[in-house]
Amino acid sequence: MLTLYGAEIASRLLLGTARYPSPAILTEAVQRSQTAIVTVSLRRETAGGRNGGAFFDMIRSLGVRVLPNTAGCHGVSEAVLTAKMAREVFQTSWIKLEVIGNHDTLQPDVFGLVEAARILSGEGFEVFPYTTDDLVVAERLLEAGCKVLMPWCAPIGSAAGPLNLSALRAMRAHFPEVPLIVDAGIGRPSHAATVMELGFDAVLLNTAVAGAGDPVSMAEAFARAVAAGHQAFGAGMLEPREMAVPSTPVIGRAVFA
C-alpha cells in the first residue's frame, strides 16, 4: 500500500482534473481509473463563486482525496498565499507545490520551490513538491520538510515520456524510503509502466488522459499500466545482456543428421 504523509492510498495513479471534454467525462475517467487522489486548482472567478461551487460539489461527489495545487505561481509569496487559500477552501493540509521558473518549459524554480516548501512545512502543510530530477534539490526539499518528492520526467503536457531514465534511476537509488511520484511529462501508458518498473511509487498525470480520444478508456489503460509496472518491479526483472541466451534447454534435443 502506498503511504503518503501517513495516509494509506489504494491507487498508485493520481489524476489531474483539467482539460476534460466535459464534467461527465472527467467523472467517468476518475471512476474508471480507480484513482484515490485528484489534483485541483484555485482561480479567480466572476460568477459569484457559482462555477467554482459546482465544480467543488462534483469533486466532492467523487469520494476521492483532493490534492490542491499552486499551478501557475511564479514566485514564493504567490505560491505560499495560494497554498493557504487552498487549505481554506479544501480543508486539507496537502498541497502540490508548483513554483514555475520558466515560461516555455514550465520548469520549476527550484530555489523558490525549496524556500516555499520550508515556509509551508513550517505552517503545518504536507507538501508535494513538483521538482526536477536533481538529487541536490531533492535533498534540500527533504531538509525543508517534504516527505514526498514529485520529479518531472519531461515538461508539463509534453507527453514526451521519461527523458532521463538515468536521473530517475539515481533518484530512486538515493532515496529508497521516500515516496517518489513522477509528475509531468507522461504521454502514454508505456511511459507510466516504465517509471513504475524503475521502482517509482506512483504517477501523476492529467493531459495524457484528458486529451486522449477516449479519456475514459485511456484512464483505465493508465491504471493497468501503473499496476503492471509496479507489480513487475516487485517481481524482479531481468537485466538486459549483449548475447543471446537460449530459453529452451539444449540438453535432450534431437539430432537428425
Place this chain on the structure above:
Amino acid sequence: MRLIINGEAQNICANTLSELLRLMDYEGEWLATAVNGELVHREDRADHALDENDRIEILTPMQGG
C-alpha cells in the same frame, strides 16, 4: 471606495470583506479570500475592514493538473 478586486479596479462602497462579498453576490463555502496578499479566513471576513485601494483576491475551486 476604489478597490482592486481580482485585478480589476472597481468602485464599491463596502465597509468589510463580508459586506463586499454580499454586494458582489458571492456565496458559498468554497471561497478563499485574501486582502493585500494576506489570507483572510472565512470567520474573519465580517471583522475585516476595507480601505481605499485594497487589493482583494477571491478564488474558487477550478480544474487543475
